[in-house]
Amino acid sequence: MTLDAVLARIDADLPQATGRLLELLRIPSISTDPAFKDHCQIAAHWLVADLQSLGVPAEKRETPGHPMVVGHVEGDGPHLLFYGHYDVQPVDPLELWDRDPFDPQIEDTAKGPVIRGRGSSDDKGQLMTFVEACRAWKAEHGTLPCRITFFFEGEEESGSPSLVPFMEENAAELKSDLALICDTGMFESRVPSIVTMLRGLLGEELTITAPDKDLHSGMYGGVAMNPIRVLSKVLASLHDDAGRITVPGFYDGVPELPDDIRSQWQGLAFDHGTFLGDVGLSAPAGETDRTPIEMIWSRPTCDVNGIWGGHTGDGFKTVLPSKAHAKVSFRLVGDQDPLKIRQSFRQMVRDALPPDCEVEFKDHGAGQASVTETTDPAFEAARTALSNEWGIPAAYVGCGGSIPIAGHFQDILGTTPMLVGFGKDDDQIHSPNEKYDMESFHKGIRSWARILDALT
Numbered sequence: 001m002t003l004d005a006v007l008a009r010i011d012a013d014l015p016q017a018t019g020r021l022l023e024l025l026r027i028p029s030i031s032t033d034p035a036f037k038d039h040c041q042i043a044a045h046w047l048v049a050d051l052q053s054l055g056v057p058a059e060k061r062e063t064p065g066h067p068m069v070v071g072h073v074e075g076d077g078p079h080l081l082f083y084g085h086y087d088v089q090p091v092d093p094l095e096l097w098d099r100d101p102f103d104p105q106i107e108d109t110a111k112g113p114v115i116r117g118r119g120s121s122d123d124k125g126q127l128m129t130f131v132e133a134c135r136a137w138k139a140e141h142g143t144l145p146c147r148i149t150f151f152f153e154g155e156e157e158s159g160s161p162s163l164v165p166f167m168e169e170n171a172a173e174l175k176s177d178l179a180l181i182c183d184t185g186m187f188e189s190r191v192p193s194i195v196t197m198l199r200g201l202l203g204e205e206l207t208i209t210a211p212d213k214d215l216h217s218g219m220y221g222g223v224a225m226n227p228i229r230v231l232s233k234v235l236a237s238l239h240d241d242a243g244r245i246t247v248p249g250f251y252d253g254v255p256e257l258p259d260d261i262r263s264q265w266q267g268l269a270f271d272h273g274t275f276l277g278d279v280g281l282s283a284p285a286g287e288t289d290r291t292p293i294e295m296i297w298s299r300p301t302c303d304v305n306g307i308w309g310g311h312t313g314d315g316f317k318t319v320l321p322s323k324a325h326a327k328v329s330f331r332l333v334g335d336q337d338p339l340k341i342r343q344s345f346r347q348m349v350r351d352a353l354p355p356d357c358e359v360e361f362k363d364h365g366a367g368q369a370s371v372t373e374t375t376d377p378a379f380e381a382a383r384t385a386l387s388n389e390w391g392i393p394a395a396y397v398g399c400g401g402s403i404p405i406a407g408h409f410q411d412i413l414g415t416t417p418m419l420v421g422f423g424k425d426d427d428q429i430h431s432p433n434e435k436y437d438m439e440s441f442h443k444g445i446r447s448w449a450r451i452l453d454a455l456t
């Protein structure tokens with residue numbers, strides 16, 4: 001039986017495959033919001049049943065948080081593991097969605113049909129590309145091509161708190177020859193890509209308290225310290241005028257880009273005008289001496305992700321608040337040590353506090369950056385398979401986002417991760433109106449069939 005038969009089966013079954021994805025998308029498995037805990041269970045259960053329907057013995061495995069889904073099929077040849085996450089981001093602000101985020105639909109757009117709904121691109125649609133490739137393979141061949149472990153997580157969007165203990169406890173079961181991860185995008189929305197560099201992530205929340213109760217700003221303003229003033233000053237001081245981050249020791253472990261990678265990236269012809277233009281911007285805001293692609297793939301960042309305090313509702317209230325809050329994240333590269341940076345950041349904030357102010361910190365997770373070696377011949381085999389499917393040479397690229405598990409496969413299991421994804425820059429992941437192109441879904445399934453064929 002040839003690969004062509006599997007590809008033809010994928011083409012013929014696309015409507016059914018889309019129907020299955022829509023079912024999964026209807027389950028609001030928001031991992032960060034405790035109100036959706038039961039729905040995370042339902043999504044895990046749905047995946048168990050879906051794997052079982054293609055003959056994979058699979059089960060839901062409980063953790064202190066949301067369950068993992070694990071299934072194994074035996075076979076000859078390499079042991080491949082496939083990872084994806086079934087949890088999704090919250091949908092707020094709901095009023096900016098053009099439709100119910102959990103009532104997904106196929107929509108025709110100027111750029112072709114898209115599957116619109118929360119999780120369509122990040123990551124349910126991507127996860128299902130692999131499952132559907134296996135379904136078509138099984139239908140044509142009667143078995144899967146090799147030994148495969150399916151490993152789905154339900155906490156990726158909330159920092160994967162149960163993942164490391166689960167991987168450590170089940171290391172023998174999960175250790176494999178190669179870990180395939182489908183949770184990334186394509187370069188410039190068109191070039192099939194294997195991601196070899198992911199940034200790490202450090203999350204911090206801080207609350208500054210000044211007076212011990214909210215005050216009338218007419219009675220106390222000018223004399224009593226306002227914690228929002230303190231917080232704003234600290235946050236504003238995190239970057240200097242050249243766009244560099246001022247946390248002491250922050251750049252320790254940040255490598256200079258090797259010349260060969262720099263010239264490879266220059267060859268990719270990244271159009272930063274379009275990249276920024278598509279989101280209503282024109283001027284890069286990072287370090288003034290770096291190119292935009294370097295900023296995203298190989299430089300660390302600091303972003304304030306949320307800031308609140310005082311009266312933020314409708315109307316006006318002349319309050320001098322007791323507390324001010326912010327959430328801050330750092331994207332990390334190279335050997336930057338998240339724990340050292342956390343300590344240094346906290347010390348910097350404490351040192352900036354005027355008398356009578358206090359600060360409390362809440363830890364929102366920390367993970368190092370990861371870089372994958374592409375020396376295993378499986379990488380070139382996968383790259384050729386992707387190039388054949390898309391008709392464009394596939395590229396090794398960086399990624400500004402963070403996928404904590406990629407580093408854990410390496411550190412805990414000694415298994416090399418291979419990151420192949422079909423998301424596009426305009427998928428609006430984590431935002432209102434998230435979509436996944438039908439082309440990504442269809443050619444994504446076909447790409448995995450070709451990769452499986454090339455690796456086995």
Ligand code: BES
Pocket residue numbers: 122123156157158159160183184185201399400401402403404
């Ligand atoms: N799929 C994304 C990672 C990603 C982002 C890939 C952008 C390609 C482009 C993943 O689900 C994600 O959102 N990760 C989080 C990290 C997590 C610890 C909350 C991220 O990068 O913010």
Ligand code: ZN
Pocket residue numbers: 089122157429430
């Ligand atoms: Zn995400």
